[in-house]
Ligand SMILES: Nc1ncnc2c1ncn2[C@@H]1O[C@H](COP(=O)(O)OP(=O)(O)O)[C@@H](O)[C@H]1O
């Protein structure tokens with residue numbers, strides 16, 4: 001299968017404020033992973049292990065200390081690369097907290113239109129059509145377009161955040177703990193929506209979560225991070241059946257078994 005995105009020996013560091021090298025934090029340490037076109041790749045590991053930092057590296061929000069990120073085989077830092085201009089629109093992100101990720105002063109219509117205004121030359125009519133289609137794709141009615149974020153529940157807001165991420169028709173969606181702030185019943189709806197959208201929109205998804213139950217249900221493959229390193233990677237069913245690393249076993253043992 002085609003590799004859509006690859007990190008090669010990627011390291012990302014946060015410099016300490018007091019400029020002492022020994023208190024710098026190596027949040028991502030020499031991570032090499034490949035995300036295949038069409039798959040849902042889950043990145044797991046406990047809080048603070050570097051999952052969000054890796055995602056920020058991939059979305060170019062942070063510059064790596066070392067290593068490279070390849071999109072369709074080409075470095076995203078290669079200045080001569082023609083497809084580099086397309087990269088930002090091809091990779092979009094959904095964040096954990098749907099309460100802080102939507103501008104409270106903008107109507108949903110404006111929130112969805114903004115990425116189109118910035119990145120495309122579509123006419124107003126074309127933009128309106130794209131927005132109507134995407135809002136239906138995430139399971140909401142047209143009438144929501146005239147409302148403001150505060151008028152929605154957490155689950156609905158996350159649907160709107162997903163719509164905003166998809167409005168530019170990206171190839172790769174990075175969802176960083178997209179359901180961690182939601183109630184269990186709502187979590188399942190959003191997870192199913194992502195599953196549905198993956199097929200409908202031909203998406204590849206990097207799904208970040210510390211919840212192994214959700215990963216087991218959703219992901220094709222899983223990578224386990226521990227203190228900045230990728231310590232194990234496998235097909236989801238294999239990883240759950242035959243974890244190799246002690247740390248992976250510990251993570252799996254920490255998963256509460258759901259009883260009916
Ligand atoms: N902006 C930042 N400045 C300094 N350190 C940070 C910053 N963001 C994250 N870190 C540190 O980097 C490490 C990885 O954090 P993060 O990528 O947020 O982990 P995760 O998403 O897995 O919880 C942690 O030790 C965290 O404290």
Ligand SMILES: [Mg+2]
Pocket residue numbers: 051052053176177
């Ligand atoms: Mg995080």
